[in-house]
Amino acid sequence: MNTRVGGDGLVGYSIRFESRCSEDTKLKFLTDGVLVRECLSDPLLKKYSVVMLDEAHERSIHTDLLFGLLQQVMKRRPEFRVLITSATLDAERFAEFFGEPVEKKSKKHKIKPCPIVKIPGRVFPVDIFHSKQRQIMGHRGPLSTYVRSAVETTMQVHNSEDPGHILVFLTGQREIEDACAQIRALYREQEKRSDGMELRVLPLYGALQGPRQHEIFDAVPVNRVRKVIVATNIAETSLTIDGVRYVVDCGFTKQKVYNPVQQMESLVVVPISKVSAQQRAGRAGRTAPGKCYRLYNKTSYEEMAQETVPEIQRTNLANTVLYLKLIGIQDVIGFPYLDPPDEDSLLDALKQLYVLGALDVTGEATALGKLMAAFPLEPKLSRALVESLLLNCSHEMTQVVAMLSAENVFVEAHYRNKKRKNREESDDEGEDWEQRMLALKEDGLLHEDGDQLTYKLLLQAFESKSRQVQGHRRDLEHWCEDRHLRFRALTMAGSIVKQLRDIIETLSRRDLDAVKEEKDSKRDAWLDDRLRQALCAGFFMNAARRCTMETVYRLMYDDGKKAAQLVQFHPLSAMSYCAPPEFCVYQELVVTSKPFMRGALAVERHWLDHYSKDKLNISVAQLYALCGRKPPVDEKDQGKQSRVDTSEVNSAETPKPVTVSVDAVAAARARFLARKKRS
Structure with a gap:
């Protein structure tokens, strides 16, 4: 087509946090995740006449979701065309999945498979x-x-x-x-x-x-x-x-x-x-x-x-379920998956979204859920970002979220000619990590309250250095190398910050007015405290309390198997080099030789009580109701419930949807725009 990709010509591209298209774009390259997000505002994909999914055999979670969504689009738009390409795909299975129903009852198979085109490639023996x-x-x-x-x-x-x-x-x-x-x-x-x-x-x-x-x-x-x-x-x-x-x-x-x-x-x-x-x-x-x-x-x-x-059968489905709900699919269990995920995974996703306030008691997406979906983030992060609007710290929260969304900022140590000692340790742990982290602490780049605030300090220091050297790449790379930081990760985080702030700017007053608040925000609190509280709003389900041993924590909201729920800070966590707090939340649990908390942050007990109150006790029957179903008879009769560590949280009544205040969010947005103009 004799044109540059991503310019003002006929060919454009769109990836997470970046889009280079114009009104003249006729051919668009985009990731599967971006196309899923486009379905939120355009479920029938009316702007496209043909969609081609390449490397379909890789079976990413978004590609699998698109299989079902595109199947639905084809039923509503007869002129719409879908191409599925792969070198190793089970073509017959996909042909049947995207086939047309056959009316004749005499047919053994009720589906007429779609056409299969085999193109021989130039391969050598x-x-x-x-x-x-x-x-x-x-x-x-x-x-x-x-x-x-x-x-x-x-x-x-x-x-x-x-x-x-x-x-x-x-x-x-x-x-x-x-x-x-x-x-x-x-x-x-x-x-x-x-x-x-x-x-x-x-x-x-x-x-x-x-x-x-x-x-x-x-x-x-x-x-x-x-x-x-x-x-x-x-x-x-x-x-x-x-x-x-x-x-x-x-x-x-x-x-x-x-x-x-x-x-x-x-x-x-x-x-x-x-x-x-x-x-x-x-x-x-x-x-x-x-x-x-x-x-x-x-x-x-x-x-x-x-x-x-397939990734959809082995990953957290909270984001996937939220997207389906916003597209208007109530029964997420009955959605036409090519390979259905385990029902427990779907129920877990429904519970996460309900507890975060993204779904109401009927399983419909709330105003808060729609606001969360405006950001291309996983639900816990988007919930924290929305809360930061209330607490007047969204400017800094975008830096935290960007660092959590980019790749690992720390350059891994090389383990040449080193033998691991006969002890349980993380696969990422190296002998020089302690010296490197303590050096960051001496430079004021390691925050005693945890990883998220440490990431903020690192990005702020990187941006400050960039202004100092007027963006000279080699000087910035040297600065990163001296601190064992990834230049690419920090650069990517800076780009994500800009995209998130642009999204905040586009939020309409109507979007924000639909979100209510039940509490008074303490705006006079220290900035870092407000950031920690906002993060707690998103991650309070991932809470742990220190045991008598200072380095060992017990999960607060587990499945009742307390003996198996002892965890520690990841060796690459800032918390491993600071005084351990009594309570913390974490971004994720990762199991290598044992469970480690990654992305750990100190929080206050009353924050956990506030955000968890009336939300965590939810029965299996209520979970099935969130997708318009009744539970299986045996589970309904037994009255099974999601187990909660009741020694750590107050007893709850019927869960209520989370709400936040109109004036607070509107005022926060006004302050954000004012700061943006000044900068």
Whole structure:
């Protein structure tokens, strides 16, 4: 089309917190999450005539949600067209899902599948070799030494195969950096004894700094230099590296798995699916015939699941359910999912939204819920941001929320040649973290009340430095490197701040007038106290109280299994280096060797009492009523209820929707606009 993407021409793009489109845009690239958000204001997607979903086999939560939403649009708009594309998709299954009903009763199948078009790609043959090693999973993950096997296999390929780059798949940053260090060490030893091809070892993972990521694409003389790219599954489909002819596949990947009963997220290493194994092998045949070395035997391959477990079946669904409610779908359990999530996960999401005040007793989205959905944030964060409007601290809250929405701001330590000690510790913990965090504390960049306020200090210091050096990139990068901070994360957070403040500015008086308040805000409180209180409004369900041991906390609102609900601050938390408060809230629980609180913040007991009052005691029958259903007979008869630690909260009556004050929010918005004009 001979036009730049994102300009004023025919082709535009839209991603989270950024849109580059114009009235002339005819072709628009956008993420699945952005398209879901567009459905909130335009459920029938009237501005589009064709929607194409690429890489559908990845099964992200938003892509799965779009499958159901687009199916509904097609029923209402016969002229609307949907294209689903993938190299490894189960095409017949999707064809039936998007097919048309057949009226004839004699038909065995009542659905006429939609057309399938198969386009042969330009792929070269790939020889696949399996090892004799079987995949063995223990209680905490794989028992096989696949990292060492990957290193040895890589060196064997380098020493025996023709020119061509090597792509090695491992599960995460720590493994990748360790493997890179081992390969470099072996190559240095070998280099002393030979004058063979140069080996250039490069890591690739999501949190890698931009300049280091770009190195994998640098052109090299293929007959003299061989690149070894050690990567996560980001290299499966997201990018193509020219010249890769050899793939080493460890057979594992990292997945986040959410437990709705314990409201806990675990990052676990699991075997890949057959689809992923095929994708990885295919990377070796993109530009020439290749070879794939699988570090597992054929039996392990046959035992793999056919497809990767869809994200919608293993993640927190609160945001998804809120979107469905705002689109007008009452029965979120009966929504046409391609692969329905577990019912417990949907009930957990309904409970979260109800407790936050986003849903009323009938399951309808409240004015507060609609206001929360104006921000492209997860519900707890958007609830905190709305509360900050009341407490006259939204300007600073946008900085906190932006930092929580960007990638991890801290540069991870490299763990080369270090053995983990025989003790329980986080997978992210390194020996130098304490020194680095204490150095931030000495610089006044570590807040004693917790991580969120520390993030605010870091972003403010970064912005101050940017003004001081007049935005000179290299000076800012040096400043970040000296403090082990990610320049990219802080830059991204700054961009998110601007987008959030723009959204606040566009909120109409009518939007704000629909939100009521039952309490008097203490506007004379210190700014940081108001920020903590606003965050408590969003995260009071994630509360913990200190035990007799200063470093151990017990969750206040758990499932009744108190013995299993002991948690600690994450080693990368600011709270690990400050006096432990009696009460705290946290952004998320992450399980590695044990449960850790990430994003911890000190709060006051009376704030928890205020926000949790009359909200947490909600029965299973009430949860089903939120989507217009009756509970299963056995649960209804037993009168099951969501368990609450009644020793920590007041007894509750019928839950009431959360409300906030018209004048307070309107005045807060006026102050925000006044500050914006001054700046």
